[in-house]
Amino acid sequence: MEFVEPIRDKKKIEAMKKVLKGSNMRDYCLFVLGINSGLRISDILNLRIDDVVDVNRKLKERIIIKEKKTGKPKDFPINESTGKAIREYLDTRLDYQMDEPLFISRKKGAPLQRTTAWTILNQAAEMVGIKENIGTHTLRKTFGYHMYKKTKDVAKLQEIFNHSAPSITLRYIGISRDEQDEAYLNFNL
Template sequence: MAEVDAIKDQDTIRLIGHLLERRFSKQVSDVWCIGLNLALRISDLLAIRFHDIHQDRLFLREAKTGKTANIQINPKTLQLIERIKQEHPNHEYLFQSHRNRQAINRAARPISRRYVTRAFAEVGQELNLKLGTHSMRKTRGYHLYQATKDIGRVMKMLRHSSEGVTLRYIGITQEDVDKDFVELEL
């Protein structure tokens, strides 16, 4: 799997969402926007069912780690989720595949990870970025760290067990640490 980056610029974050909608679909753009706000791995994000959401909280068991995620959903994300629910009141999954409509007797399924991965990669290539599905999680972690400088909070949000792993994950390099030492004079 290719290494992907956190997106550090707010304008680029918005541009990615716009391009995903224009080049692929509103649904893929919603994956980007909601994924940025929930900081889940793509397999967990695509597996969200509407019944996993209780008022302003999301409860799920992470597939990779088995850890329980109990996430408070911010108002922007709640609005997106509510719009999706209103547009597709019979859907079971937040990001349900529309191809299932063609197979009447088939169980509902979310859109495929492969489709989302391809969409992100193509937009990333267009913008000359290492963009992938993990970019959403990394971006959320990076921006929380920049806002708080509290690696413990970022670790807890990403459900990591090591500071070093978290710092590498969100793209904090020795160069960034050096810059902090130079810019912060006491």
């Protein structure tokens, strides 16, 4: 498995959104939900429609799941941009059933596969000129990177990611590397 980076440049994030929205609302929603939730791709791809909307087809306020990897409960609010992306996407799927996968593949009824999600993200990244290694884990790392940059709260992020130490969280989201690079670049004898 190749090491992937977060998308650090907000302009590149917006460009990715534009490219994905222009090609497929499902792919756009997958990207927006991923970078705003910090969920692992396995949990994103396991989401069902009834995880995000109620029986009246109204957007839920929170996503409540059991993480596939850890078996731990995950409960977080749906923010404005994620909610908007979900609504726009579901408007394109008028005949959905509540127990269907949220991110459905072209194969009727099957969830989108990790390899397909990887391909979607890599093609969009290439189109917007992202040179770093991009993968499905980039979504989670992008969330972490920008959450840390905004809040500087490594303890909260460590808790969200279920990491054992702050140093692991900082290394995971690429902050340690950024800080090391900055130290080298600012050191001139």
